[in-house]
Amino acid sequence: MYDEEVRRVARAAMRAGESLNSISLRLGISRAALRSWRDQPDRAGVDDCPRCHGAALPGAAYAHLLGLYLGDGCLSLGKKSVYALRIACDDKYPRLIDEVVESVQAVHPRRPVHRARAVGYTSVVSCWKHWPCLFPQHGPGPKHLRPIELEDWQREIVASGIEPFVRGLFHSDGCRVANWATRPVAGEIRRYEYVRYMFSNESADIMALCQWALDQLGIPWRMPRRNALSVAKRDGVARLELIVGAKT
Structure with missing residues (x-):
């Protein structure tokens, strides 16, 4: 996976008229990737991760989602190193389910959010390789059997969005x-x-x-x-x- 700085340099070179072959040799990027960035610019950053690339997260939505994740959320590894974020929601509270969907979409707007229905509850599901970057508390086994601590960057976000965090915990x-x-x-x-x-x-x-x-x-x-x-x-x-x- 190429980081955003490499993409930025490559896009600038393409806009300047440099050939794909020249850019590929100079930056070590496959021509297939360059063609994809040229022909489908809207998908060039589909896997961009705010933590990997130093971008800002939507504070209130992330604080709310973090509270939800600590309570009723989990990450599960699927094919091709893609993780599914699942937040289990009681079907008795449809407005809360809508709010969970909104927070997931705000944090990762480039991918669809699904509602997986089961008996008595609905799981709000979003798939992405980078969910562990945003939730480093992920690990094997139940949360109460392993340490759960916020990293400094998480505590900074939560400190500026305490109310959404508390809302997520209590919801x-x-x-x-x-x-x-x-x-x-x-x-x-x-x-x-x-x-x-x-x-x-x-x-x-x-x-x-x-x-x-x-x-x-x-x-x-x-x-x-x-x-x-x-x-x-x-x-x-x-x-x-x-x-x-x-x-x-």
Whole structure:
């Protein structure tokens, strides 16, 4: 695979009128590749990877997709070193499925995004050789059995898009629930209801990322269980109502 700088030099040479044979000999590029770049310029960068070529990623869409990937996503290797990114989505929430598709398309707009339907859920699928470049957390086995850490460039993107990241986390492994409690009022025991948000994940590292993101937003949380995080204080819930909201 030729990098973008080589393509840029080759295209400039072709525009200047240099022969394909001369460019091939000078740059070590096959004439077939040069003809493809000349005759199908719209496909010249079809496999360009922002990480490989130093291009910017769409921050909010990537932060959202990263949160989704850490929760319900995986990469699987197929033929010709092409990876399939799969985000599993509950069929009860069609709007969330549409939002996942939009984020995948924003991050990698050059390839189609598919919806693979199964019993009770839909997998949003996109195939690309470079998904591991964007999700270096990929590895063998379940996520909770291996270290999950953000690289510096990922943490920088997420830090500037904390809300989409939190939205992705809670849309994958979170829920919004109505709880109730009782308390004495004027000598009577009265029942009242309140909303709280829960996030559950078996990976201590992913849980720590959720805690870090909520801390950045100033949202208080507590851990009722080892693998469950709760946001129940009024101000924190109000903030998550704006960022996450009810699943639909």
